[in-house]
Amino acid sequence: MASYLLIESRDPYDSNDVRFCCDLAKQLTQQGDQVTVFLVQNGVLPTRAGARADGLSELSKAGIEILADEFSLRERGIPSDRLMAGVKPAPLDVVIDRLAGGCKAIWH
Amino acid sequence: MADKKTLTFALMDPPYENARSTTALRLIHIAAKRGYDINVFAYEGSVYLAFAKQKPHPNAMHGRNIEEENHVLTKDLVSSLMEETKRNGGKFDWVNCGLCVDERGATEAVEGVRRGSPGDFLKMAEASDNTLVIGTRG
Amino acid sequence: MKALNIIETGYRATLEEQDDPGVWLSYTLKAAGGDVDVLLRGNAVNYAVQGQDSAGLQYGTWQQTQPPRLAENIASMTSKGMSVFIVSEDLQERGLRGVPLVEGLTPVARSELAHLFGRYDQVWHW
Numbered sequence: 001m002a003s004y005l006l007i008e009s010r011d012p013y014d015s016n017d018v019r020f021c022c023d024l025a026k027q028l029t030q031q032g033d034q035v036t037v038f039l040v041q042n043g044v045l046p047t048r049a050g051a052r053a054d055g056l057s058e059l060s061k062a063g064i065e066i067l068a069d070e071f072s073l074r075e076r077g078i079p080s081d082r083l084m085a086g087v088k089p090a091p092l093d094v095v096i097d098r099l100a101g102g103c104k105a106i107w108h
Numbered sequence: 109m110a111d112k113k114t115l116t117f118a119l120m121d122p123p124y125e126n127a128r129s130t131t132a133l134r135l136i137h138i139a140a141k142r143g144y145d146i147n148v149f150a151y152e153g154s155v156y157l158a159f160a161k162q163k164p165h166p167n168a169m170h171g172r173n174i175e176e177e178n179h180v181l182t183k184d185l186v187s188s189l190m191e192e193t194k195r196n197g198g199k200f201d202w203v204n205c206g207l208c209v210d211e212r213g214a215t216e217a218v219e220g221v222r223r224g225s226p227g228d229f230l231k232m233a234e235a236s237d238n239t240l241v242i243g244t245r246g
Numbered sequence: 247m248k249a250l251n252i253i254e255t256g257y258r259a260t261l262e263e264q265d266d267p268g269v270w271l272s273y274t275l276k277a278a279g280g281d282v283d284v285l286l287r288g289n290a291v292n293y294a295v296q297g298q299d300s301a302g303l304q305y306g307t308w309q310q311t312q313p314p315r316l317a318e319n320i321a322s323m324t325s326k327g328m329s330v331f332i333v334s335e336d337l338q339e340r341g342l343r344g345v346p347l348v349e350g351l352t353p354v355a356r357s358e359l360a361h362l363f364g365r366y367d368q369v370w371h372w
Contacts, residue, residue, distance in 0.1 A: 002364060007240075009128065017254075017288060027360035041127040071134070092131070096138045099238040100113040106252075106369050107242045120267070120372070152259075152267055211263075226271055227278040233368065234247050241370035243268070246258025 003034040005103040007095065008043040012054045018043075021108045022055030025064050036103070038095055039087070040069040047087045048078045060086025067094055112198070114145040116236040118229060120244040122153030123182040129157060132242050133185050140189050143196030147236060148203065149229035150221075152244065153212070155204040158186040160216040183218045190220045203228045248281045249368040256289030260314045261300060266293065268372035269319050276328055283329040285354070285362070286320070291336045293320050296346040317348050324350035331362065 008021045021037060028035045037059060039047060046053040047068050059066055067090035073080055080089040099105055117136060121128045132154075139146050150157060162181040166174045186202065193200040203224035209215055233239040253268035260266050268290070275282045286293060293316040303310040323330050334353045337343060354362055363369050 004363075009131070020287075023356060024359055024363075027357065028363070031360050031364070033360070033364070040131055092134055093138050095135060095240075096115070096142070096144075099115055099240055100111070100144070102238060104363070104367075104369055105238065105240045106363075106371050107240060108371060118370070151271065225278075226274040230275050230278050230280045233249070239368055239370070241372060243252075243370075243372040244255070244258070246255040 001032050001034060002028075003098070003101070003103040004028050004036070005095065005098040005105040006035065006037045007105065007107045008037055008039050009041040010108060011042040011045040012052065013045065014042065017108075019055055022059055024106075025059055026062055029062060029064055036065045036067060036094075036098065038067045038069070038090070038098075040072050040092070040095075042072075042076075044068045044072045044076060044078060047073070047083045049082045049084050051084070053084055056084065056087070060084070112144060113139075113142075113237045114147070114235065115139050116147040116149065116229070116232040116239040118149045118151060118239065118241040119154035119157070120152045120242065122156040123162075123180075125153070126245075128242050128244070129154065129182065133157075133182070133189065135240070136189050137192070140192040140198065140200070141196060143193065143198040145199040145201075146189075146193055147201045147232035149205065149224070149226075149232060150202065150208075151205045151226075151229075152208050155208045155212060155214045155217075157182045158202060158204065158217040158221045159183055159214050160218050186221070187218050201232070203232070247368060248283075248366045249275075249370055250283050250285055250363065250366040251275075252285045252287060252369065252371040253290040253293075254288035254371065256292050260316065261303060261310070264310075264312050264314050265319065266290070266314065266316055269293065269316065269323070271372065273319070273323050273326060273328070276323070276326055283331070283366075284323060285331045285333070285359075286351075287333040287336050289340075291332050291342065292340060293317065294332055294337075294347040294351055295342065296348065321348045321350070324348070333359075 164179045167177040206223045300313040
């Protein structure tokens with residue numbers, strides 16, 4: 001079993017390729033890997049409660065850990081207590097933690 | 109430091125064009141505070157991150173002079189990150205891809221930055237605990 | 247250390263660079279002794295198309311003499327022993343089924359990417 005950190009910097013309003021991370025996260029989980037999706041930059045835009053969140057809601061339902069960069073959220077005026085279900089705010093330090101811990105990290 | 113790590117980052121984006129360069133430097137800052145050994149391979153436009161000839165400017169639209177504007181110069185961020193790393197017991201190696209430097213004329217980099225090649229990136233990655241590539245978009 | 251380079255963006259600065267920077271980097275890493283393979287996805291799958299021709303650019307009196315030869319570059323990677331994977335659905339979406347492509351590429355379905363990534367120590371998305 002491997003650990004993966006998928007860092008999603010894109011949003012579904014500007015890019016239709018966000019499905020790459022979502023599909024990959026589901027596949028990796030299905031094959032027994034541990035997966036965290038870390039949203040950063042505009043990747044946090046769909047986390048606002050009520051936003052069109054496309055694949056993120058599927059990940060949430062699949063029980064995949066979804067973290068959103070606290071700074072990116074604050075930068076965009078998205079309150080940490082008003083996020084879609086299944087998304088947790090997190091400091092960017094988590095990315096360094098996971099890198100240091102040997103996660104395969106893929107930036108998208 | 110018992111939990112000291114070596115991380116390599118490969119960057120592609122120049123400053124002032126998109127958010128990726130900011131996030132990359134934020135990540136390096138976190139690693140620097142921890143005193144990790146940090147390698148950076150600056151490819152393509154990211155060789156400009158450490159370009160020594162960056163100059164600050166005022167912001168007349170906001171009525172700010174040069175000092176008040178205190179504009180971000182990424183060369184200063186790079187220098188500061190080097191110092192922070194060393195202050196916390198880490199080593200910092202920033203390599204600008206030489207061909208990328210040449211074609212852009214970005215030959216003057218801040219002190220501590222060296223010229224290299226993808227071979228350096230390979231050596232860095234092979235000697236690191238982990239590597240993160242922050243690619244660009246067209 | 248086995249690494250998989252993912253190349254997704256197509257035709258970004260390729261005319262100015264006279265190369266695709268991700269493709270160029272990949273075979274340079276291989277030449278430097280790296281154990282590196284490549285996955286073409288997104289618009290980069292078009293790099294596998296035979297018959298691309300960007301010759302003839304001229305700016306004033308300056309003429310480009312070395313236009314990028316992306317399909318040749320992809321072919322040279324396979325001849326150097328690199329595995330070059332290409333996402334099947336991305337080819338299909340772009341109408342590339344049945345279009346002559348560089349030989350020696352390994353098609354991979356999107357559903358197989360997780361398994362593919364598991365074979366590598368590092369997965370780098372350029």
